[in-house]
Amino acid sequence: AQSVTQLGSHVSVSEGALVLLRCNYSSSVPPYLFWYVQYPNQGLQLLLKYTSAATLVKGINGFEAEFKKSETSFHLTKPSAHMSDAAEYFCAVILSGAGSYQLTFGKGTKLSVIP
């Protein structure tokens, strides 16, 4: 079975500070990994995805994530937080094996940015 754990349901950072949102996964086969962002009353927007190419993945809005197989982690970072980054962030996984096409999501991390 696969699962995703996001450490910290709520993270607060000051504007201009580093953003670090943690995601760990458990999977018996190589996974595809995704980060999505959800703004209030909206759907999910893809920030970035890992599909076994480069381990450091760059996404939209200055976000990036690094796949670390030894740590089974896919943490999301941004060097400098902006007020517009305040939202909820979801890490998700799809198994790379045949027959699996569903995203399994973490519980989400709500990011607050303090001016």
Added chain:
Amino acid sequence: KAGVTQTPRYLIKTRGQQVTLSCSPISGHRSVSWYQQTPGQGLQFLFEYFSETQRNKGNFPGRFSGRQFSNSRSEMNVSTLELGDSALYLCASSQGQPGNTIYFGEGSWLTVV
């Protein structure tokens, strides 16, 4: 290029009624999947359709059903609504392979009273 379109955006139903939600995927996408989002359970997978065939199904009761049409548009139906079915229902589309990007719609907010 139009995104994933879901209708209706908001609806209120009474316990015991049924509801049908509609989803139009991105043009050219053959896979449509549905997710339920609630504050308590988070985002949970309902089912996924590819070329009119259900490929995957999540752990939901039989009251939840779906279908996909030949133009890839999809509907999901919930019968005998319960208060606990109140949720945001999200539709997503992709080209249908595991590494493909999955795009989400804005969702349909269902309130059961």
